[in-house]
Structures are given as structure tokens and as C-alpha cells.
Amino acid sequence: MIECRGVSFSYDGVAPALDGIDLNIEEGEFFCILGGNGSGKSTFAKHLNALLQPDAETVCVNGMDASDPELVYDIRSTAGMVFQNPDDQLVATLVEDDVAFGPENLGVESAQIAQRVREALKAVGLVGFERHETHALSGGQKQRVALAGVLAMEPRVLILDEASSMLDPRGRKGLMKACHALHERGMTIVMITHFMEEAAEADRVAVFRAGRVAMLGTPDEILTQADELARLNLDMPASCCLGRALRAKGVPVHAQVREADMVAEVAQAYTERSEAGTAGQSSASQSEIADGAVPADNEDNASEPVIEISHLSYSYSLSARERRRWHKRSAAEGASNKQTLWGNDPSSPWALRDVSLTVCRGEFLGLAGHTGSGKSTLVQHLNGLIRPQEGSVYALGLDLVNKKDAAAVKAKVGVVFQYPERQLFAETVAQDVAFGPHNLGLSQAEVARRVASSLARVGLDLATVGDKSPFELSGGQQRRVAFAGVLAMEPEVLVLDEPMAGLDPAARSDFLGLIDRLHRDGLTVVMVSHSMDDLANCCDRIVVMNEGTVFAEGTPAQVFAYADELKSIGLGVPAAQRMALALARADVPLRLDGLYTVESLADELADLLIGCSDGSSNVSDEAESKTVAREEGC
Amino acid sequence: MEAFSFGSYYPGDSTIHRLDPRTKLLLGFVFLITTLTVSSFRGLVPVASFVVLIYAVSRVPLRRVLSSMAPLLAIVVVVAVLNLFSDQSGRILWQLGFLQISEGSLHSAAFMACRLTLMMAGMSAITLTTPTLDLTAGFERLLAPFACVGLPAHELGMIMGIALRFMPQFATEMKQTADAQASRGARVTGGPLGGVRMLGSVAIPLFTGVFRHAETLSAAMDARCYHGEQGRTRLHALAFGRGDALAAVVTALLLICVIVINLQLV
Numbered sequence: 001m002i003e004c005r006g007v008s009f010s011y012d013g014v015a016p017a018l019d020g021i022d023l024n025i026e027e028g029e030f031f032c033i034l035g036g037n038g039s040g041k042s043t044f045a046k047h048l049n050a051l052l053q054p055d056a057e058t059v060c061v062n063g064m065d066a067s068d069p070e071l072v073y074d075i076r077s078t079a080g081m082v083f084q085n086p087d088d089q090l091v092a093t094l095v096e097d098d099v100a101f102g103p104e105n106l107g108v109e110s111a112q113i114a115q116r117v118r119e120a121l122k123a124v125g126l127v128g129f130e131r132h133e134t135h136a137l138s139g140g141q142k143q144r145v146a147l148a149g150v151l152a153m154e155p156r157v158l159i160l161d162e163a164s165s166m167l168d169p170r171g172r173k174g175l176m177k178a179c180h181a182l183h184e185r186g187m188t189i190v191m192i193t194h195f196m197e198e199a200a201e202a203d204r205v206a207v208f209r210a211g212r213v214a215m216l217g218t219p220d221e222i223l224t225q226a227d228e229l230a231r232l233n234l235d236m237p238a239s240c241c242l243g244r245a246l247r248a249k250g251v252p253v254h255a256q257v258r259e260a261d262m263v264a265e266v267a268q269a270y271t272e273r274s275e276a277g278t279a280g281q282s283s284a285s286q287s288e289i290a291d292g293a294v295p296a297d298n299e300d301n302a303s304e305p306v307i308e309i310s311h312l313s314y315s316y317s318l319s320a321r322e323r324r325r326w327h328k329r330s331a332a333e334g335a336s337n338k339q340t341l342w343g344n345d346p347s348s349p350w351a352l353r354d355v356s357l358t359v360c361r362g363e364f365l366g367l368a369g370h371t372g373s374g375k376s377t378l379v380q381h382l383n384g385l386i387r388p389q390e391g392s393v394y395a396l397g398l399d400l401v402n403k404k405d406a407a408a409v410k411a412k413v414g415v416v417f418q419y420p421e422r423q424l425f426a427e428t429v430a431q432d433v434a435f436g437p438h439n440l441g442l443s444q445a446e447v448a449r450r451v452a453s454s455l456a457r458v459g460l461d462l463a464t465v466g467d468k469s470p471f472e473l474s475g476g477q478q479r480r481v482a483f484a485g486v487l488a489m490e491p492e493v494l495v496l497d498e499p500m501a502g503l504d505p506a507a508r509s510d511f512l513g514l515i516d517r518l519h520r521d522g523l524t525v526v527m528v529s530h531s532m533d534d535l536a537n538c539c540d541r542i543v544v545m546n547e548g549t550v551f552a553e554g555t556p557a558q559v560f561a562y563a564d565e566l567k568s569i570g571l572g573v574p575a576a577q578r579m580a581l582a583l584a585r586a587d588v589p590l591r592l593d594g595l596y597t598v599e600s601l602a603d604e605l606a607d608l609l610i611g612c613s614d615g616s617s618n619v620s621d622e623a624e625s626k627t628v629a630r631e632e633g634c
Numbered sequence: 635m636e637a638f639s640f641g642s643y644y645p646g647d648s649t650i651h652r653l654d655p656r657t658k659l660l661l662g663f664v665f666l667i668t669t670l671t672v673s674s675f676r677g678l679v680p681v682a683s684f685v686v687l688i689y690a691v692s693r694v695p696l697r698r699v700l701s702s703m704a705p706l707l708a709i710v711v712v713v714a715v716l717n718l719f720s721d722q723s724g725r726i727l728w729q730l731g732f733l734q735i736s737e738g739s740l741h742s743a744a745f746m747a748c749r750l751t752l753m754m755a756g757m758s759a760i761t762l763t764t765p766t767l768d769l770t771a772g773f774e775r776l777l778a779p780f781a782c783v784g785l786p787a788h789e790l791g792m793i794m795g796i797a798l799r800f801m802p803q804f805a806t807e808m809k810q811t812a813d814a815q816a817s818r819g820a821r822v823t824g825g826p827l828g829g830v831r832m833l834g835s836v837a838i839p840l841f842t843g844v845f846r847h848a849e850t851l852s853a854a855m856d857a858r859c860y861h862g863e864q865g866r867t868r869l870h871a872l873a874f875g876r877g878d879a880l881a882a883v884v885t886a887l888l889l890i891c892v893i894v895i896n897l898q899l900v
Contacts (some may be wrong), residue, residue, distance in 0.1 A: 052858055073859045081857045088847040089854035091798050093766040100869035114869060131645045135802045149858060184856040354881060385813050415817045422807075423814040425838035471842070498661030511785065522662040574705060 001157060001188045002028040002048060002079070006057035008211075009043060015417050017043040019211035026191060027156075030183050032199045032219075033192045035208035036233030036504045037475060041192045045161045045206065048190065049079040060468035062156060077106055079157040080150030084498075086142035088581045095121070095145050096130040102153040120148035128482075137401055138371055140171020155186040165194060165502055168370045168530045170570035176201075188331040194504050196223060196237040197575070200257040207232055217245030223257040233506035238533070238575030238598055245602035251609045256459070263579055267426075269609055306493055306524055307359040307413070310527060311391035314352040323389065351377040353548040355390070359493065359526060364519050366535035366556075367528040369545030370570045373435075375497075375528050378545065382495050382526065383413035395490065411440055416549060418498045420482030421475065429455075429473070430466040436489040454487040457521075458514060476507045481558055483514070493524040500534060512538060536560065536596040544571065557594040576601040638816045642883065644762045649764045649877050650692035655772025657878040658760045661885045668889050673896055675745060680891035681752050684884070688759045702758050703751075710750045717743040766869035768870070775872060788863035805841065811839045 002025040009018040018040050025031045046052040047059050052068045057566050059066040061075050080102075083089045085576045092098035096117050103113045113224045121127055124144040129137075134145060150158065160179065164172040168246035176198065183189050191198065191583065205222045207215040209232050214220050223229070224240050236244070236255075243255025246266070253269055256262040315323060326349075350372045359365055359382075369375045380386040381393050384406030393579065396412050398405035417423070428431035430451050437447040452462045458480040465473065470481050479499075486494070499515060500508045516538055519525045529535055535542055542559045542590055544552040546569045552559050560566070563573045563581050573596070580595040588608065689699060723738025753838050760771070774791030781787050815835045 046853070049857055051853055073861065076857055081854075083850055083854055083857075085850055087803055088850045091796065091799065091851070091858075093795075097765065097768075097869060101860070103854075104867050104869060105859040105861065107867050110867060110869060111870045113867065117869065133643065133645070134799070153858065264747045347699075380813065383817055385816060399781050410819055414813075417810060417814045417817075420814065422843060423839050425835045435815075436818035464695055489818060566841070580757060 001025055001029070001062055002056075002190070003060040004047070005404045007044075007047060007054045009047065009052060009054050011043075016211050018047070020057075020212070021213055023206060023213060025157075025188065027188055028183075028186050030189045030201070030203045031191070032202035032205045032324050033190065033208060034194070034196075034199055034205060034222075034232075035192075035214075036506055039208040039232075040211040041208050041282045043211075044257075044410050045159050045190070045192055048157070048159055049081050050075045051081075073106070077102070077153040078155055079159055080144050080153055080155035081159040081161060082143065082150055082163040084162040086139040086146070086166060089146050090134045090142060090149075093133055093135075094130070095126070095134055098134055098145055099148045099152050102149055106153060111541045116154070117148075123151055123182065125149045125174065132208060138171060140167050140174050142338065143167060143171065143175050147175070147178060151182075155187075157190060158182065160189070160191045160193075162192050162194065163187075164198065168570075169532075169572050174317055194239075196235060196257075196505075197259075199223060200237050200239075207234065220548065233504055235505045235509075239579065239597045240577065242579060242602055245598060246605060246609075249602065249606040249610070251606055259575065259579055259582070263582040263586060266583060266605060266609075267588055270442045270583075270588045274583050286546040288431075295347055298442055304361045304397055305358045306361045307357075308394045309355060309357040309378075309391070311383070312355045312357075312378075312381065312388050312393060313350060313390040314381070314386065315349050315389065316351055317349045319378075320389075350548050352381075355545075355548070355550055356391075357543060357553075359524060361492075361524055362522065363524060363540045364538055365524075366539035366542040367526060367541060367545065367552070368530060368532065368535055368571060369531060373545040374547050374548040377548075378417060379495055379497055379526075379528060379609055382493075383415050384409045385415075406489040411436075411489050412491055413493045413495060414486040414489050415495045416483055416486050416497065418501055420486075421470075421478035424470040424478060424482060424485075427469060427471050428467050429460075431460065432470055432481060433484045433488050436485055440489065450488045450490065451484075453486040454490075455481075457487055457518065458484045460484065476503065476510070479503075479511070480514075487518075491523070493526065494518060495526045495528075497528045498530070499527065500529070500531070508534075530571065532560070532566075532572050532577075533574045536577070556596050560596045561593050580604075643765050644694045644698050646693055646763065648692045648763070649880075650688060650759070652875070652877055653763075653873055653881055654874050654878050655764050655768040656872060657874065657881055658764055659772050659776060661770070661881055662757060662760050664758050664885055664889065666753060668892050669749060669756065671896060672749060672892055674789050675748070677892050677895045678745075678748055678752060680751075680888055680895070681756075684888045685755045685759070686885070688756070692763050693758060694759075694762050695722040699755065699758060699762065702755055702762060706754045707751075707759075712753070713750055714743045714747040717746045766795050769870065770798075771872060772789055786891075796851070799803070802842070807843050808840055809834060811836050817873055 002023070006024045007018055007021040008016060010016045021040075021044060033041050033044065043052065047054055048061065050059075050061075050072050051225050064071045064075050064078070066075050072520055090098050091101050099120050100119045102379070103116050107389050117130070118127075121129065124147050126141065126144055127149060129141070129145075137145065146163075147158075158179070158594055160205050164175050167175065172195075179189055179191070180201070181477075187489065191202065193199060200219045200223060202219055205215075205217065205219050206213050207222060207229070208379045214232055215225070215228065223237055224243075226236050226240070226244060229236055231316075235241075235258055237259075239259045240255040240257055241360065243253055243265075246253050247255070251269065253262075253265050253427055279520040291500075313323075318326065355378065357378075367375055367378070377386065381388060381400070382395065384393075384395070384400045387403070389403055389408050393400040395409045398409050400409060401408045424432050426435060433451045433454060434447050437450045442450070450467075455462050457467070460477065464478070470478055473481065483499075484503065496515065500511050503511060510536060515525060515527065519538075527535070528537065532607050539556060541554065542552075542556055543550055544559060544566065551569060552562055552565070560577045563577060566573055577592075578597045580590055580592055580601050583605075584590050584592060590604060590608070596606055665684070672681060673680055680776075689696075718735055718739050719733055721739050721742040722734065722736045724736050724741075726734055726736045727740065728735045770791040773794060774787050775805055777787035777790065820835060
């Protein structure tokens with residue numbers, strides 16, 4: 001279907017972005033391209049539908065030479081492409097107009113366009129959305145509209161350029177489901193991704209590095225090579241990590257790239273063991289481990305709350321009078337069924353509803369929830385950007401209803417918003433970082449000191465980057481500068497909204513390390529994320545939001561025990577916990593709390609399968625096992 | 635994130651929604667001229683009934699209409715105040731130095747305010763009932779005859795459509811940036827100099843955002859085979875129907891009413 005022979009390309013004529021790529025993608029194949037940021041994957045994708053022309057050699061799509069200007073539109077309608085950002089690839093205000101954009105350009109008859117629009121929307125599960133406005137859709141829905149827009153051109157190849165990277169778990173799942181359904185109907189799919197779990201489902205995987213194909217093969221061949229992947233700034237799927245960890249402990253299993261296969265293999269191993277009568281017992285150490293699962297340092301600091309939120313409600317659409325009327329009406333409907341009434345109503349005008357929450361000094365609090373669950377509104381309350389309409393927020397002893405206090409607290413509670421590098425504006429890095437301290441009215445010397453120290457805290461050197469324009473830096477460095485800009489305010493509490501969004505696996509673990517260091521240096525950290533694996537690895541406590549209310553709260557072990565409930569609100573559990581649950585369903589007698597990191601699950605399984613007793617010592621030091629798991633990037 | 639609502643489309647399936655966008659644009663133009671020629675309160679009566687009729691048929695909720703007009707009301711206030719202090723005649727009601735209000739100026743301020751509000755309500759009806767892409771398509775077709783004198787009608791239409799599509803997007807992004815800078819201690823009210831600095835810290839990220847979006851959007855349009863007007867078809871081909879004729883008749887009636895009243899024939 002697609003043939004590339006020695007394709008080379010350079011944006012500036014000096015540094016090659018692609019350096020002799022040889023790849024053949026077969027008809028009907030699900031092909032996955034992995035690689036760190038800047039490895040040339042996106043550049044390559046743009047060659048497949050003639051958005052870019054190779055400097056040397058050729059790309060052939062379905063027998064058509066992509067460098068032939070006559071064939072450009074044939075190639076683009078044969079190989080359709082979905083881009084990364086849901087916000088800037090839709091052209092029209094209404095869904096149906098956007099889906100029709102491609103066929104309209106191809107000059108298809110009106111009646112046939114209508115037919116194609118209907119079918120494309122059906123294929124992505126958006127029937128009934130024809131007259132909806134595109135900007136009001138969720139990210140996942142927007143990406144599916146973009147997919148429908150491509151399908152309406154009736155392509156034979158679908159190229160997804162990190163199309164799922166900016167979506168929440170629910171949106172990602174919907175997009176993947178649509179892609180797999182298309183693949184089953186014979187569509188050739190080329191998917192560029194950072195997510196190893198997605199790559200594990202592919203027929204073949206190629207790993208790019210510096211514009212070359214570094215590895216090529218089936219997922220089983222590629223994704224199990226831990227050292228090689230680490231060198232390429234990637235990590236293994238969690239199931240492979242588990243497999244390797246078990247092997248390292250002497251359990252004779254193979255690392256499987258798919259979770260289901262890994263679970264089946266471990267279950268099989270257990271059955272064989274128990275038939276032979278040599279299976280170990282895990283129940284002996286159970287109570288001890290369950291105690292260890294509660295982080296010990298939590299209790300030391302629990303006494304001093306830094307942010308206290310009680311009975312906070314917020315509505316964007318209701319005026320004060322309407323809010324009072326709402327209360328009266330719901331009081332009349334009976335106080336007992338309040339929670340279910342508000343919790344399940346999607347048309348609820350409340351962004352936050354009766355939220356009570358305490359952040360303690362020195363803790364690492366995780367805030368989970370999908371898009372629209374009220375997380376962002378809650379974050380804006382934490383430093384007084386929004387003042388509470390009902391209920392109260394006290395931060396560091398200041399009542400944020402009070403306008404003056406709300407302004408004062410901004411210096412104490414630093415918020416790093418999503419994609420913070422997009423808010424950089426000054427001529428030089430140093431000036432940008434100085435913006436906050438400057439606004440605080442500090443002396444020149446103090447501002448200079450803070451700029452230097454905050455840049456050092458994020459691992460940048462004032463002398464080398466200080467005078468550069470922030471726009472010259474790489475994406476990861478820009479984000480570090482934005483972090484420094486908030487740290488320069490010398491906050492006591494750091495609130496991070498999706499700090500790892502859009503980063504490749506290597507940069508992700510760098511940033512997790514950075515945040516962990518800041519936490520250990522004494523900052524109280526609140527991290528918003530929908531990656532349950534990240535939350536599981538770093539947080540002392542997790543709060544799950546759903547439809548504006550607190551859905552669950554507790555230690556990771558306590559929260560992840562509610563796997564089914566979390567699933568029902570569109571959130572996942574960490575991969576390790578997911579595998580533990582699947583194993584339990586396959587009759588492996590595992591206890592289910594506290595198995596949310598690959599390390600702890602591996603220890604537990606090793607106990608069961610070979611009956612070795614060193615498991616307890618590993619799990620007892622919770623903090624250490626967490627750090628280990630994080631450093632491995634699993 | 636609250637949706638940005640100025641002038642944006644209210645989905646529906648009324649007769650007004652189904653009118654050809656060209657009809658709406660042309661009749662909107664006629665309505666504008668008609669309203670401008672009205673010279674008395676009496677003349678505003680048919681205009682007001684026309685506006686009420688349109689909204690009744692279109693079934694756009696009053697709340698939505700008001701929220702879409704709210705940003706424009708500032709203009710009404712400014713014009714009314716200017717009139718209040720300029721167009722003097724009749725008995726003087728109030729005076730302070732060179733400022734004065736007379737019966738005549740009060741009358742003309744009230745008249746201007748009503749006329750402008752009705753004009754805006756009428757024009758909002760178009761943007762509330764027409765998706766932007768249809769609006770731009772109608773605009774493009776109406777301008778098509780001027781293409782022979784070198785007017786890039788299609789491109790203008792496309793530019794307008796994309797601008798309207800990205801308006802809510804940029805509103806959201808600007809809010810986010812302003813929030814982020816406010817979290818770093820930027821004050822919204824900090825004297826004129828502070829205001830200018832605040833502008834820079836919000837405007838620069840906004841502009842870099844515009845360029846970033848423009849780059850991907852153009853690639854995305856390219857990838858979907860956009861190559862200008864040539865050989866392009868449309869999902870909903872524009873066609874005049876019975877509703878359009880009816881709308882034209884109703885607007886003509888309005889015009890006649892206003893002319894009759896203006897000439898004081900009744």
C-alpha cells in the first residue's frame with residue numbers, strides 16, 4: 001500500500017529530519033510508529049499524503065508517486081490524516097459541514113456528500129451530532145469529527161499523527177475503538193503514538209530515532225526490549241515491565257506486550273504450580289502489607305492543613321437568585337436523594353457541587369477526573385482566581401471570599417496551568433521568569449536571586465538560557481521555564497494542571513522526577529492528571545472528581561480498590577491494578593489492595609508463584625518501591 | 635469554561651433557519667436601510683413588529699437573543715448619550731456649564747436608542763439562525779458577480795468563515811492566559827502602564843497561539859484536499875425556496891409601511 005525507499009528530507013537544508021527511511025506498509029495492516037519527540041515521526045507522516053515532498057528518493061502510495069503534482073489530490077484522498085490537536089483541525093462551525101469539507105473539495109455531488117457524511121458519522125459513533133457546534137464538543141468528540149471528516153473522503157489509508165495524545169482516557173478509548181472497527185473492515189492504519197498500550201495492539205511497529213528507522217518488527221519483538229527502548233526515549237508497556245520483573249525474581253514467565261496475554265500466562269503458571277502443590281501463600285503477609293500501604297509520613301503532617309475547602313459550590317450559568325431558587329426546589333424534593341440527583345444529572349448547571357477537601361502541608365495530593373468533572377474549576381478556586389459563590393475556601397489561613405486575601409494568596413499558591421509554555425511572552429527567559437516576582441514589587445536584587453534559584457530548581461542554568469528568547473528553546477525546556485516562572489513566586493503550595501500533557505515517555509519521567517524533587521524539598525504539591533499510573537506512582541493521597549462532586553478520596557490503595565466504580569465514570573486504574581484484578585478474576589488468589597504499582601504486583605505474584613519470602617521487605621518500604629518504579633518509568 | 639456566545643449560532647429548524655443565507659443577507663441589508671430611513675417613533679412600530687415576528691417564528695429564546703446583543707448595547711448607550719447632549723431643541727430641562735439637556739435632545743436620544751436596538755436585534759437574528767459556513771457561502775455568492783473586477787469572493791468568504799469558527803477558541807485561550815498571568819501576580823487594574831504590560835503578557839501568547847493554529851489548520855485543510863474554489867461542491871447547495879419568497883414579501887411590506895408612515899400618508 002505504501003512504499004518508501006530511502007526517503008530523506010530536511011526543513012532547513014542542513015539538519016536532516018528524515019535520513020533514508022525504508023518502509024513498506026501492507027494493505028490492511030495496522031502499523032504503529034513510535035519515537036521520542038523530534039525523532040521525525042510527524043515529518044514522515046506528512047510525506048505519506050504528500051503534504052511534504054522528499055528531498056531524495058520516493059514515496060509511493062497505492063502505486064502513485066507522491067512527488068507527482070498531478071496526483072496530489074488523489075493521494076490525499078487515498079491517505080487521510082488526523083492531526084494531534086483537536087482544537088485546530090476543524091474548519092467549520094457545524095459538525096456536518098466540517099465532515100463535508102473534504103468531499104466538497106473533491107467535487108462530489110451534493111446528494112452523495114450527504115450520504116458520505118451520514119456514513120462517516122456512523123462509523124465514529126456520532127450519529128445525531130450533525131447540527132452540533134464543533135467548538136462545544138469535548139476533545140475526544142472533536143477528534144472523532146476530524147476522523148469522520150477524513151473518512152468522508154473514502155480513503156484506503158488512515159494516518160493518525162498522535163491523534164490521541166491530547167485526549168483524556170475516555171476520549172482516547174472512543175477514538176481507538178473507532179480505529180479498530182475501521183481496521184477490521186479492511187482499512188490500512190498508520191498510527192503515530194507515545195502510548196505503548198496502543199502500540200501493543202498493532203500488527204507491526206517501527207521505532208524512529210533521529211530520522212531513521214531504529215527498530216522494526218512485531219510488537220512482541222520490539223516492545224520487550226527494555227534497554228533498547230530506553231535508549232530511544234521510550235518505555236515498555238506495563239505488562240512487559242511486570243513480565244520482566246517476575247523473570248528477575250525467578251518466575252519462569254515471558255514478558256507479554258498485551259495485558260490480557262500477560263494475565264493469561266501468569267494465571268497459567270499459577271494453575272500449574274497449584275496442581276503441583278508448590279504454590280506459595282500470600283495470605284500470611286497480608287495484614288502486614290495492608291498496613292504498609294498507608295504512607296507512614298502522611299500522619300506526621302496531617303495535623304496542619306494548608307488549604308481547606310468546605311461545602312464549595314460553583315455555577316457558571318446561575319445568578320445568585322437562581323441559585324437560591326435551585327436550593328429551595330431541591331430542598332423541597334427531599335434532602336435524602338440530593339447526592340444522586342446532582343451526581344447524575346449531565347445538564348446540571350453546577351460546575352462544583354458541595355465539595356469539601358483538605359490539602360495538608362507537605363503532602364502530594366493527586367486530583368483525578370475526566371474532562372468536565374470540575375477539576376479545572378476547583379484548581380481556579382485554590383489560588384483565588386475564582387472566589388467561592390457558596391461554601392468557603394481557606395488557603396494558608398486566608399479566607400478567599402475576601403477579595404484582598406484572594407489577591408494575596410496568589411503568591412503563596414502557585415498554579416501551573418495546562419501547556420504552560422504557551423503562556424510565555426517575554427523577550428528573554430530571565431525576563432519571563434522575573435514577571436511574577438516583579439509583580440510582587442520585590443527589589444531588583446531579590447528578583448535576580450529568585451530568577452537564578454528558580455531556574456536552577458527546574459534544572460536550567462541562568463547563564464546559558466537566561467538571555468535566550470523562550471521561543472528558541474525546545475518544547476520540554478519551554479515547559480521548564482514556565483515552571484520556573486511560577487516557582488519564582490516562591491509558593492508554599494504548587495498546583496499542577498496536567499503537567500505532563502503532550503510529552504514523550506522520556507520527558508514524562510523527567511518531569512515526574514522534577515516534581516518529585518520539588519515535593520521532597522518541602523513544597524506541598526497538588527497534581528491534576530488523568531494518567532492513573534502517574535498518580536499511583538507519586539501521590540500520597542488521591543481525590544477523584546466526577547460531575548462536580550468528590551467521587552472518591554483516600555490513599556492510592558484505597559481509591560484504586562474501586563476499579564469498577566472508576567471505570568463507570570470513564571476513568572481507568574493503573575495498569576498494575578488492572579492486571580491484578582484480571583488475575584483475581586482468573587482465580588489467582590491475590591489480595592487486591594495496594595497492588596497499583598508494577599513492583600508491588602510483581603512481589604506479590606513472586607510470593608504466590610515461587611513462594612519466596614523476600615516480598616514483604618520490598619513492599620514494606622513504600623516510598624522506595626515507588627521511587628524505583630518511577631525511575632524505571634513503568 | 636463557559637461558551638462564548640456573541641452572535642453565535644442557535645441551532646434550530648424553523649422557517650427562518652431554513653431561509654437561504656443569501657436571502658437573509660439581502661433582506662437584512664434592506665431591513666438596515668429601512669430602519670435608517672425611519673424618522674419617527676410611529677415608524678418604529680412596524681419595524682418592532684417585524685423584529686418580534688422574526689424571533690417568534692425562529693423560536694430563539696429571548697435569553698439567548700439578549701445575551702448575543704449585550705456586547706453591542708454599549709454602542710447604543712454611547713450614541714444615546716451623545717445625542718442627549720448634542721441635538722438640542724425645545725425647552726431646556728437641565729443645564730450645567732456647556733452641558734445641557736432639552737426636550738428635543740431627550741426625544742432624539744430615546745429615538746436613537748430604540749432605533750439602534752431594533753437594528754441590532756434584526757441583524758442578530760441573521761447570525762443566530764445561520765451557521766457561519768452558510769453565511770459565508772451566501773456572502774461569497776452575493777459577491778461572486780464582482781469577481782470579474784478582481785474581487786476574491788471565495789477567499790473572502792473562507793477567511794470570514796474561519797475567523798468566526800476560531801472566535802470562541804481564541805476567547806477561551808485568552809481567558810486561560812489571563813488566568814495564568816493573574817496567578818503570577820499580574821493585576822488587571824494597575825494604572826495605564828500596568829494595563830499595557832498586562833496587554834503584552836496576554837497578547838503575545840495569544841498571537842503565538844494564532845500562528846500555531848494557522849500552521850496546523852492550513853496543513854489540515856491541505857490534507858483534506860482544499861485547493862480553492864475550483865471544482866468545489868456543497869453539502870447543502872444553496873437554493874431559493876418558497877420561504878424565501880415569503881420572507882421577501884414580508885420585508886417588502888415592512889418597507890412600504892415605513893415609507894407610508896415617513897410620508898405621513900396616515
